[in-house]
Amino acid sequence: MLERKLRKNSTEVTFVLPADFPPGPVSVVGDFNGWTPGTHQLKAGKNGLRAATVSLETGRAYAFRYLASGDHWFDDEHADTHDGRNGLIHT
Known part of the structure; x- marks a missing residue:
């Protein structure tokens, strides 16, 4: 699941997955972080989900996996x- 919040000069995108699937650590990687694993690792929350939030330039498309x-x-x-x-996300 993807959540977006428009900010003054950017868009905050939160990448959300279930806390237990797939098991183990998961990172969101894309052209916004040089496809570097671990830069944006999803963290578990109390709501049974894990997420990572990335601030992206508005008005662009970003590739990610x-x-x-x-x-x-x-x-x-x-x-x-x-x-x-x-996958592509448009901000």
């Missing part, structure tokens, strides 16, 4: 679109 332990890459079904390889 999730990376779980065991080198398991997967997409977010709630992405705005897909380019055949990655």
Whole structure:
């Protein structure tokens, strides 16, 4: 799930997944963080979900995917679109 909050000069995007699936650590990686695992690791909350919030420039499209332990890459079904390889979010 993706949540957006429009700020004065940016859009805060929160990437949200269930706390227990997939198991182990999960990072959101994309062109906004150089595709670097661990930069935006999803953290568990008390609501049974885990999330990471990233501040992005408004008016752009960003490619992203999730990376779980065991080198398991997967997409977010709630992405705005897909380019055949990655999910895309439009801010």
